Amino acid sequence: MASTLTLFLTSAGTGLLAGGASCAAVQGGLLAGAVGRRTTGDAPRSRAPRQAGTRQTGTRQVGTRESSMRQAATRQRVAEPLAPVGAFLTGKLLSHTLLGALLGTFGAALQPSPRTRAVLLIAAGVLMVLFALDLMGVKAVARLVPRSPAAFGQLVRR
Structure with a gap:
């Protein structure tokens, strides 16, 4: 006869595997669509306006603020795909919490x-x-x- 711990671990593992696969299949497509639409629909980036104290040489700005502007642009490019992912996960957490509370309330009232x-x-x-x-x-x-x-x-x- 199987122990309680073995039964618990097997059922928890099965639930996590099935739940993860289901979530990836259903909501992964929604998330990929939201992120893909956002990144492919972006307009081309315009050049930053010329700052005081810098000189323009060809297509490149040279000056004291160049490295800080480059770092800010890199941070912005990294953070852009994270915005729709964060919004999606936050919305999912809130909707699941509210619907779960609502269903729990009705389930407790109706037997x-x-x-x-x-x-x-x-x-x-x-x-x-x-x-x-x-x-x-x-x-x-x-x-x-x-x-x-x-x-x-x-x-x-x-």
């Missing part, structure tokens, strides 16, 4: 009977099977799968 829970679980399982069959291209289930209204799709696309 469905075992029969109601069984019906809800069976209905969710049937819906998942229908969605899977629809994704695989089975034509017979296409009309059984619930779809969002066309107006909602247009609103999301805008």
Whole structure:
């Protein structure tokens, strides 16, 4: 018989592996799209205005503030991709926290009977099977799968 520690470590490892893979598959694409759109859509950088006490030689400025301006530009280029990542992770943390608290509140207030829970679980399982069959291209289930209204799709696309 397996020990409690072994069962805990196996279930925790399985949960972390499945959760990490699911998160990477679903939200990794959203994050990559946000970062990619931001970095490819940037306008070309303009040259910095000429500072007092510097002289222009060809295409390069020479002066006492050149190295500090170069360091600031390097810091800005490094920080640019981090802004959408930080915003994405902050939004994800806040939304998951608020929705978890809301669901926890409703879950504590509503205690469905075992029969109601069984019906809800069976209905969710049937819906998942229908969605899977629809994704695989089975034509017979296409009309059984619930779809969002066309107006909602247009609103999301805008």
